[in-house]
Amino acid sequence: GEDVEQSLFLSVREGDSSVINCTYTDSSSTYLYWYKQEPGAGLQLLTYIFSNMDMKQDQRLTVLLNKKDKHLSLRIADTQTGDSAIYFCAESRRTGANNLFFGTGTRLTVIP
Amino acid sequence: DGGITQSPKYLFRKEGQNVTLSCEQNLNHDAMYWYRQDPGQGLRLIYYSQIVNDFQKGDIAEGYSVSREKKESFPLTVTSAQKNPTAFYLCASSMGRILGYTFGSGTRLTVV
Numbered sequence: 735g736e737d738v739e740q741s742l743f744l745s746v747r748e749g750d751s752s753v754i755n756c757t758y759t760d761s762s763s764t765y766l767y768w769y770k771q772e773p774g775a776g777l778q779l780l781t782y783i784f785s786n787m788d789m790k791q792d793q794r795l796t797v798l799l800n801k802k803d804k805h806l807s808l809r810i811a812d813t814q815t816g817d818s819a820i821y822f823c824a825e826s827r828r829t830g831a832n833n834l835f836f837g838t839g840t841r842l843t844v845i846p
Numbered sequence: 847d848g849g850i851t852q853s854p855k856y857l858f859r860k861e862g863q864n865v866t867l868s869c870e871q872n873l874n875h876d877a878m879y880w881y882r883q884d885p886g887q888g889l890r891l892i893y894y895s896q897i898v899n900d901f902q903k904g905d906i907a908e909g910y911s912v913s914r915e916k917k918e919s920f921p922l923t924v925t926s927a928q929k930n931p932t933a934f935y936l937c938a939s940s941m942g943r944i945l946g947y948t949f950g951s952g953t954r955l956t957v958v
Contacts, residue, residue: 738888742886765946767946769946769949774952774954775951775952776852776936776938776949776950776951776952777889777936777938777947777949778949779946779947779948782946822888822889824946826946833879833891833894834946834947836881836888836889837888838886838887838888839888
Protein backbone atom coordinates (compact mmCIF):
# COMPACT_ATOMS: atom_id res chain seq x y z
CA GLY A 735 0.00 0.00 0.00
CA GLU A 736 0.93 3.63 -0.16
CA ASP A 737 2.98 4.93 2.73
CA VAL A 738 2.66 7.94 4.97
CA GLU A 739 6.20 9.31 5.18
CA GLN A 740 8.11 10.93 8.00
CA SER A 741 11.76 11.54 8.79
CA LEU A 742 12.98 9.05 11.38
CA PHE A 743 14.95 11.38 13.66
CA LEU A 744 15.00 15.01 14.83
CA SER A 745 17.17 16.63 17.48
CA VAL A 746 16.58 20.10 18.93
CA ARG A 747 17.91 22.10 21.86
CA GLU A 748 15.67 22.76 24.82
CA GLY A 749 13.77 26.02 24.34
CA ASP A 750 13.96 25.92 20.54
CA SER A 751 11.02 25.12 18.26
CA SER A 752 10.65 21.65 16.76
CA VAL A 753 9.03 21.04 13.39
CA ILE A 754 8.05 17.50 12.50
CA ASN A 755 6.98 16.89 8.92
CA CYS A 756 4.73 14.32 7.29
CA THR A 757 3.71 13.58 3.72
CA TYR A 758 0.45 11.71 3.37
CA THR A 759 -1.02 9.93 0.41
CA ASP A 760 -4.73 10.44 -0.09
CA SER A 761 -5.90 13.86 -1.22
CA SER A 762 -9.41 12.98 -0.06
CA SER A 763 -8.34 12.21 3.51
CA THR A 764 -10.82 13.78 5.88
CA TYR A 765 -8.89 13.99 9.14
CA LEU A 766 -5.19 14.06 9.92
CA TYR A 767 -3.76 13.33 13.33
CA TRP A 768 -0.64 13.66 15.40
CA TYR A 769 0.12 11.10 18.09
CA LYS A 770 2.89 11.02 20.70
CA GLN A 771 4.49 7.82 21.99
CA GLU A 772 6.70 7.84 25.08
CA PRO A 773 9.10 4.92 25.67
CA GLY A 774 7.36 1.61 26.34
CA ALA A 775 3.90 3.16 26.14
CA GLY A 776 0.96 3.36 23.80
CA LEU A 777 0.14 6.28 21.53
CA GLN A 778 -1.51 9.40 22.88
CA LEU A 779 -3.58 11.64 20.60
CA LEU A 780 -2.05 15.12 20.60
CA THR A 781 -4.19 16.94 18.07
CA TYR A 782 -6.04 16.55 14.80
CA ILE A 783 -7.04 18.77 11.92
CA PHE A 784 -9.91 18.64 9.47
CA SER A 785 -8.91 18.54 5.84
CA ASN A 786 -10.74 21.83 5.16
CA MET A 787 -8.47 23.70 7.59
CA ASP A 788 -5.03 25.14 6.92
CA MET A 789 -3.88 25.61 10.48
CA LYS A 790 -4.77 24.67 14.01
CA GLN A 791 -3.12 25.97 17.17
CA ASP A 792 -3.38 24.43 20.61
CA GLN A 793 -1.10 25.97 23.25
CA ARG A 794 2.49 25.08 22.23
CA LEU A 795 1.34 22.98 19.27
CA THR A 796 0.70 24.33 15.78
CA VAL A 797 -0.46 22.08 12.95
CA LEU A 798 -0.09 23.24 9.35
CA LEU A 799 -1.79 21.49 6.45
CA ASN A 800 -0.89 21.98 2.79
CA LYS A 801 -3.45 19.99 0.86
CA LYS A 802 -1.95 20.78 -2.52
CA ASP A 803 1.33 19.14 -1.54
CA LYS A 804 -0.29 16.64 0.87
CA HIS A 805 2.05 17.89 3.58
CA LEU A 806 1.32 18.05 7.28
CA SER A 807 3.58 19.53 9.94
CA LEU A 808 3.61 19.75 13.71
CA ARG A 809 5.43 22.64 15.35
CA ILE A 810 6.22 22.46 19.05
CA ALA A 811 7.16 25.84 20.53
CA ASP A 812 9.61 26.13 23.43
CA THR A 813 10.48 22.43 23.26
CA GLN A 814 11.09 20.79 26.63
CA THR A 815 12.89 17.57 27.60
CA GLY A 816 9.48 16.04 28.33
CA ASP A 817 8.66 16.41 24.65
CA SER A 818 11.25 13.75 23.78
CA ALA A 819 9.21 10.93 22.24
CA ILE A 820 8.20 9.40 18.92
CA TYR A 821 5.63 11.40 16.98
CA PHE A 822 3.32 9.73 14.48
CA CYS A 823 1.16 11.36 11.88
CA ALA A 824 -1.89 9.48 10.66
CA GLU A 825 -4.52 9.98 7.99
CA SER A 826 -8.11 8.88 7.83
CA ARG A 827 -8.97 7.97 4.26
CA ARG A 828 -12.45 8.20 2.79
CA THR A 829 -12.44 4.74 1.27
CA GLY A 830 -12.78 1.51 3.15
CA ALA A 831 -13.28 0.95 6.84
CA ASN A 832 -12.65 3.48 9.56
CA ASN A 833 -8.95 2.80 9.65
CA LEU A 834 -6.10 5.18 10.28
CA PHE A 835 -2.89 4.94 8.26
CA PHE A 836 0.20 5.76 10.27
CA GLY A 837 3.57 7.14 9.31
CA THR A 838 6.81 5.52 10.43
CA GLY A 839 7.18 7.93 13.34
CA THR A 840 9.77 10.65 14.05
CA ARG A 841 11.93 10.24 17.14
CA LEU A 842 12.37 13.68 18.69
CA THR A 843 15.34 14.10 21.01
CA VAL A 844 15.52 17.27 23.08
CA ILE A 845 19.04 18.23 24.16
CA PRO A 846 19.23 20.05 27.51
CA ASP B 847 -12.29 6.01 34.37
CA GLY B 848 -12.80 4.73 30.84
CA GLY B 849 -9.87 3.28 29.01
CA ILE B 850 -8.30 0.42 27.15
CA THR B 851 -6.24 -2.19 28.98
CA GLN B 852 -3.68 -4.55 27.53
CA SER B 853 -2.20 -7.42 29.46
CA PRO B 854 0.35 -8.60 30.19
CA LYS B 855 2.85 -5.78 29.69
CA TYR B 856 5.70 -8.23 29.02
CA LEU B 857 5.34 -11.75 27.66
CA PHE B 858 7.91 -14.41 26.91
CA ARG B 859 7.13 -17.34 24.69
CA LYS B 860 9.04 -20.38 23.61
CA GLU B 861 9.27 -21.10 19.92
CA GLY B 862 6.43 -23.29 18.70
CA GLN B 863 3.93 -22.10 21.32
CA ASN B 864 0.76 -20.11 20.77
CA VAL B 865 0.18 -17.13 23.03
CA THR B 866 -2.83 -14.86 23.54
CA LEU B 867 -2.63 -11.12 24.22
CA SER B 868 -5.54 -9.52 26.01
CA CYS B 869 -7.23 -6.23 25.09
CA GLU B 870 -10.23 -4.88 27.00
CA GLN B 871 -11.98 -1.53 26.68
CA ASN B 872 -14.79 0.10 28.67
CA LEU B 873 -15.23 3.06 26.34
CA ASN B 874 -18.23 1.57 24.54
CA HIS B 875 -16.29 1.80 21.28
CA ASP B 876 -17.53 -0.26 18.37
CA ALA B 877 -14.25 -0.65 16.51
CA MET B 878 -11.06 -2.30 17.79
CA TYR B 879 -7.65 -2.79 16.20
CA TRP B 880 -4.40 -4.66 16.65
CA TYR B 881 -1.09 -3.22 15.48
CA ARG B 882 2.43 -4.51 15.52
CA GLN B 883 5.30 -2.08 16.04
CA ASP B 884 8.89 -2.79 15.02
CA PRO B 885 11.73 -0.25 15.23
CA GLY B 886 11.80 2.10 12.25
CA GLN B 887 8.68 0.58 10.68
CA GLY B 888 5.89 2.42 12.39
CA LEU B 889 2.61 0.64 13.03
CA ARG B 890 1.37 -2.21 10.89
CA LEU B 891 -2.25 -3.32 11.07
CA ILE B 892 -2.79 -6.98 11.95
CA TYR B 893 -6.57 -7.30 12.38
CA TYR B 894 -9.50 -5.02 13.02
CA SER B 895 -13.11 -5.40 14.05
CA GLN B 896 -15.84 -2.85 13.46
CA ILE B 897 -18.58 -4.75 15.25
CA VAL B 898 -19.11 -7.75 17.52
CA ASN B 899 -18.71 -11.13 15.83
CA ASP B 900 -17.01 -9.60 12.80
CA PHE B 901 -13.35 -8.93 12.05
CA GLN B 902 -11.16 -8.30 9.03
CA LYS B 903 -7.54 -9.01 8.15
CA GLY B 904 -5.12 -6.13 8.07
CA ASP B 905 -1.83 -5.89 6.21
CA ILE B 906 0.07 -8.56 8.15
CA ALA B 907 -2.54 -11.07 9.40
CA GLU B 908 -0.58 -14.23 8.61
CA GLY B 909 0.30 -16.16 11.75
CA TYR B 910 -2.25 -14.29 13.90
CA SER B 911 -5.87 -14.91 14.86
CA VAL B 912 -8.51 -12.88 16.71
CA SER B 913 -12.04 -13.15 18.07
CA ARG B 914 -14.67 -10.55 18.93
CA GLU B 915 -17.30 -12.28 21.02
CA LYS B 916 -17.93 -9.25 23.21
CA LYS B 917 -17.85 -5.53 22.43
CA GLU B 918 -15.35 -4.93 25.21
CA SER B 919 -12.82 -7.58 24.28
CA PHE B 920 -10.59 -8.26 21.27
CA PRO B 921 -7.91 -10.85 22.11
CA LEU B 922 -5.05 -11.55 19.71
CA THR B 923 -3.45 -15.00 19.40
CA VAL B 924 0.07 -15.19 18.05
CA THR B 925 0.40 -18.66 16.63
CA SER B 926 3.46 -20.79 16.02
CA ALA B 927 3.03 -20.01 12.32
CA GLN B 928 4.15 -16.42 12.90
CA LYS B 929 7.78 -16.52 11.81
CA ASN B 930 9.06 -13.46 13.63
CA PRO B 931 6.71 -12.70 16.54
CA THR B 932 9.07 -10.68 18.75
CA ALA B 933 7.61 -7.16 18.69
CA PHE B 934 5.59 -4.56 20.58
CA TYR B 935 1.85 -5.09 20.12
CA LEU B 936 -0.65 -2.26 20.43
CA CYS B 937 -4.40 -2.48 20.72
CA ALA B 938 -6.67 0.46 19.93
CA SER B 939 -10.36 1.26 19.85
CA SER B 940 -12.42 3.91 18.11
CA MET B 941 -15.90 5.37 18.09
CA GLY B 942 -15.52 7.30 14.87
CA ARG B 943 -13.23 9.20 12.53
CA ILE B 944 -13.23 12.52 14.36
CA LEU B 945 -11.99 11.15 17.64
CA GLY B 946 -9.24 9.00 16.18
CA TYR B 947 -8.06 6.04 18.19
CA THR B 948 -7.53 5.37 21.89
CA PHE B 949 -4.53 3.12 22.44
CA GLY B 950 -3.64 0.66 25.15
CA SER B 951 -0.19 0.72 26.75
CA GLY B 952 1.07 -2.21 24.71
CA THR B 953 2.42 -5.73 25.23
CA ARG B 954 6.04 -6.54 24.48
CA LEU B 955 6.30 -10.12 23.26
CA THR B 956 9.68 -11.85 23.19
CA VAL B 957 10.24 -15.31 21.76
CA VAL B 958 13.01 -17.20 23.55
